[in-house]
Amino acid sequence: xxRDLDTRRYGKPSWxxxxxxxxxxxxxxxxxxxxxxxxVAAPSLEYAIKAAYLYKLAAFVNWPPSSFESASSxxxxxxxxxxxxKTVLDQAVNGVSVAGRPVQISRYDAAQPNMACQIAYxxxxxxxxxxxxxxxxxxxxxxxxxxxxxxxxxxxxxxVVNFVLTDNRVRFDIDQHQAVEDHLALSGKxxxxxxxxxx
Amino acid sequence: MTSGxxxxxLDFIPFxxxxxxxxxxxxxxxxxxxxxxxxxxxxxxxxxxxxxAAQAEAQARILAASVSGDLAFDDEHGARDYLNxxxxxxxxxxxxxxxxxxxxxxxxxxxxxxxxAEGLTQRTVFDGAHLIVAEPVAQSGVxxxxxxxxxxxxxxxxxxxxxxxxxxxxxxxxxxxFVLTAAHGALSRANQSLEDRAADLAAANEALTREMEERAKxxxxxxxxxxxxxxxxxxxxxxxxxxxxxxxxxxxxxxxDRTENPERRRKLRDGIREAVDRGARLTRQLLAFSRRSPLNxxxxxxxxxxxxxxxxxxxxxxxxxxxxxxxxxxxxxxEIDPGEFDVALLNIAVNARDAMxxxxxxxxxARNLPAVEEDGLxxxxxxxxxxxxxxxxxxxVVAQVFEPFFTTKAVGQGTGLGxxxxxxxxxxxxxxxxxxxxxxxxxxxxxLFPRAVGLQPRAETATARPIQPLPEGKDRRILLVxxxxxxxxxxxxxxxELGYRVVRAxxxxxxLTRLQQDRGFDIxxxxxxxxxxxxxxxxxxxxxxxxxxxxxxxxxxxxxxxxIALRERVRLLAKPYRLETLAMELDAAVAENDQKRDGxx
Numbered sequence: 150x151x152r153d154l155d156t157r158r159y160g161k162p163s164w165x166x167x168x169x170x171x172x173x174x175x176x177x178x179x180x181x182x183x184x185x186x187x188x189v190a191a192p193s194l195e196y197a198i199k200a201a202y203l204y205k206l207a208a209f210v211n212w213p214p215s216s217f218e219s220a221s222s223x224x225x226x227x228x229x230x231x232x233x234x235k236t237v238l239d240q241a242v243n244g245v246s247v248a249g250r251p252v253q254i255s256r257y258d259a260a261q262p263n264m265a266c267q268i269a270y271x272x273x274x275x276x277x278x279x280x281x282x283x284x285x286x287x288x289x290x291x292x293x294x295x296x297x298x299x300x301x302x303x304x305x306x307x308x309v310v311n312f313v314l315t316d317n318r319v320r321f322d323i324d325q326h327q328a329v330e331d332h333l334a335l336s337g338k339x340x341x342x343x344x345x346x347x348x
Numbered sequence: 349m350t351s352g353x354x355x356x357x358l359d360f361i362p363f364x365x366x367x368x369x370x371x372x373x374x375x376x377x378x379x380x381x382x383x384x385x386x387x388x389x390x391x392x393x394x395x396x397x398x399x400x401a402a403q404a405e406a407q408a409r410i411l412a413a414s415v416s417g418d419l420a421f422d423d424e425h426g427a428r429d430y431l432n433x434x435x436x437x438x439x440x441x442x443x444x445x446x447x448x449x450x451x452x453x454x455x456x457x458x459x460x461x462x463x464x465a466e467g468l469t470q471r472t473v474f475d476g477a478h479l480i481v482a483e484p485v486a487q488s489g490v491x492x493x494x495x496x497x498x499x500x501x502x503x504x505x506x507x508x509x510x511x512x513x514x515x516x517x518x519x520x521x522x523x524x525x526f527v528l529t530a531a532h533g534a535l536s537r538a539n540q541s542l543e544d545r546a547a548d549l550a551a552a553n554e555a556l557t558r559e560m561e562e563r564a565k566x567x568x569x570x571x572x573x574x575x576x577x578x579x580x581x582x583x584x585x586x587x588x589x590x591x592x593x594x595x596x597x598x599x600x601x602x603x604x605d606r607t608e609n610p611e612r613r614r615k616l617r618d619g620i621r622e623a624v625d626r627g628a629r630l631t632r633q634l635l636a637f638s639r640r641s642p643l644n645x646x647x648x649x650x651x652x653x654x655x656x657x658x659x660x661x662x663x664x665x666x667x668x669x670x671x672x673x674x675x676x677x678x679x680x681x682x683e684i685d686p687g688e689f690d691v692a693l694l695n696i697a698v699n700a701r702d703a704m705x706x707x708x709x710x711x712x713x714a715r716n717l718p719a720v721e722e723d724g725l726x727x728x729x730x731x732x733x734x735x736x737x738x739x740x741x742x743x744x745v746v747a748q749v750f751e752p753f754f755t756t757k758a759v760g761q762g763t764g765l766g767x768x769x770x771x772x773x774x775x776x777x778x779x780x781x782x783x784x785x786x787x788x789x790x791x792x793x794x795x796l797f798p799r800a801v802g803l804q805p806r807a808e809t810a811t812a813r814p815i816q817p818l819p820e821g822k823d824r825r826i827l828l829v830x831x832x833x834x835x836x837x838x839x840x841x842x843x844x845e846l847g848y849r850v851v852r853a854x855x856x857x858x859x860l861t862r863l864q865q866d867r868g869f870d871i872x873x874x875x876x877x878x879x880x881x882x883x884x885x886x887x888x889x890x891x892x893x894x895x896x897x898x899x900x901x902x903x904x905x906x907x908x909x910x911x912i913a914l915r916e917r918v919r920l921l922a923k924p925y926r927l928e929t930l931a932m933e934l935d936a937a938v939a940e941n942d943q944k945r946d947g948x949x
Contacts, residue, residue: 202420205420205421205487205490207490208489208492209488245490246489246490247488247490248488248489318422319422320421336417339417339421341417341426342417342421342423342426
């Protein structure tokens with residue numbers, strides 16, 4: 150079993166499908182205290198889960214110290230483009246702190262190269278496509294998150310973490326290569342949970 | 349066991365008196381050891397629980413860290429893999445993960461075991477045989493839920509086995525202590541019995557010593573009794589003899605008044621004289637014989653002694669028994685108590701007499717035996733044999749005749765102590781006594797006495813020395829002190845005959861008064877035993893103190909008093925004394941005194 154874990158963590162480079170099947174099914178019902186107990190049935194529930202995942206992702210990522218103004222600076226989650234979460238994201242992070250930092254939500258229409266964000270949920274908007282926004286954030290120590298799994302984006306741009314729906318459950322793939330480019334250290338636990346990891 | 353035991357509980361350890369403290373200490377040690385064993389067991393059990401708790405907590409923390417990702421991103425299978433992995437540890441009964449809302453997320457349990465439906469807050473509790481640990485799951489400070497672990501603390505069998513092991517060790521140690529203390533007790537008991545035996549031996553020795561002392565006293569008393577018995581036997585004969593002597597004296601005196609024939613008067617005087625001499629010798633022997641004194645060994649010429657006690661024997665034996673003494677003139681002196689010797693010889697003679705109911709001869713032979721080397725004796729000895737012509741002694745009783753109270757005589761005729769006195773006396777004198785006999789051929793008692801080396805026997809008696817003419821009184825003034833008028837008259841006449849001028853005092857006090865008033869006396873002659881505070885010895889001392897240079901001569905009829913006088917270095921005249929003895933003693937006293945005075949001037 151631990152050998153399986155090792156294999157998942159230190160699996161072959163490039164896009165690899167983990168051998169283990171332990172992560173195949175995610176129990177969506179566990180995502181939020183208020184979440185319904187069944188699988189994803191409505192967009193609002195899906196995004197409630199994704200909202201919770203957003204701040205939980207922060208717990209498994211290490212940013213370079215320079216990305217924070219100070220030791221007590223908040224962890225900023227930016228929603229760039231059309232906001233699919235509405236209030237559930239604000240509700241989800243209410244009172245939550247990650248590594249001692251309060252979590253703050255900011256919303257932007259477009260991405261800027263030097264945005265003070267640690268996590269950027271890139272949805273795209275009429276003003277700036279998702280691909281452009283991702284391009285704008287490349288190289289910056291920002292964990293980019295999208296709703297588009299690998300190959301889903303026509304322009305081929307992807308975030309570091311991309312939510313996918315598999316068997317009606319919210320899961321994600323990870324572009325480890327991009328994470329390294331962006332000076333982000335992703336926890337092995339997180340990698341092991343990814344549907345796919347691009348090395 | 350002992351009285352005053354501390355506790356009947358301890359009786360199984362055998363101990364002697366005096367070992368109570370050790371027994372108590374041993375028991376306390378054993379109890380302490382068992383208590384320490386139990387305490388140690390409890391402590392190790394406590395340590396074990398603490399360790400177990402720490403272990404379980406660590407496992408719970410590892411689980412919490414491992415499942416944080418699975419819990420955060422709802423990977424129930426991943427979490428269950430971790431939980432299943434935990435169950436490899438046989439102690440773990442149930443493991444579960446709960447989300448931040450407390451809902452069961454994943455669980456893995458042994459058959460028949462379940463995890464609680466709701467998550468628990470952080471804690472570590474022992475619940476009977478279970479240890480329950482709940483740990484929060486958090487990642488970077490984000491609370492994700494809790495994990496739950498329930499482990500069996502320790503299988504009861506194993507715990508019991510371990511306790512039993514410790515208890516067994518403690519019991520073994522206690523047993524060792526008991527065995528050692530018991531061994532110690534046995535050792536001390538052995539020592540005690542050894543000491544007891546030594547004490548018994550000492551007590552036995554003491555008893556023996558005491559017995560010996562008592563026996564010595566008893567023997568002394570018996571010897572004295574024997575002496576008195578012999579004296580009693582003598583008494584009849586002595587009285588008879590004295591009457592004869594008195595008859596000779598009184599008859600002779602009467603005849604002196606009735607005859608003028610000088611030849612006849614001389615014969616009468618000689619007869620009286622002889623009777624008086626015999627009487628004097630007889631009383632002296634009797635006094636010596638009856639004197640109560642311990643064995644007082646002095647150098648004695650046996651030959652002279654034999655001659656001296658011949659009359660004693662004559663008095664004790666019948667007329668149909670004759671005594672013959674054979675002795676060389678150069679017999680060596682021996683160191684013996686003369687009184688005891690007399691009694692011993694008398695005892696042998698009496699036995700010989702009784703063995704010869706029809707009369708016969710007792711032959712006493714003395715001779716020197718140079719360089720004897722036999723039966724533990726060595727050196728020069730003087731042998732004395734007493735042989736009778738009696739019935740002899742049966743061979744089977746010969747060996748017994750020296751034993752106390754052995755007698756062949758009828759009850760009331762003898763004590764059986766006679767020959768035992770002989771034996772005891774000879775042995776204590778360093779010699780040997782033996783008896784040889786054949787039935788019908790008489791018996792011979794042989795006594796061996798060691799030769800006295802370097803001692804000269806003193807003259808037995810100051811017998812009359814034929815010195816003529818008598819030393820004159822030369823008109824000296826003499827103070828005669830005597831309470832007895834007749835003695836004073838007789839002695840006064842003797843003194844005047846010798847040429848002394850006599851003044852008489854009736855006691856010591858008047859004598860001193862007289863001497864105080866009249867300093868013209870040349871010599872004092874005093875009786876030793878007188879009424880009043882002072883006796884002759886006291887008077888002599890007082891005169892020596894007040895009138896230095898005035899010679900004093902004492903006279904007495906008691907042998908005990910004579911010994912005192914000799915000790916006081918006072919000249920002594922033994923009553924009765926003859927004229928020449930008196931003349932010489934007085935003259936010698938004056939001469940000695942003059943010599944002393946001349947020497948001092």
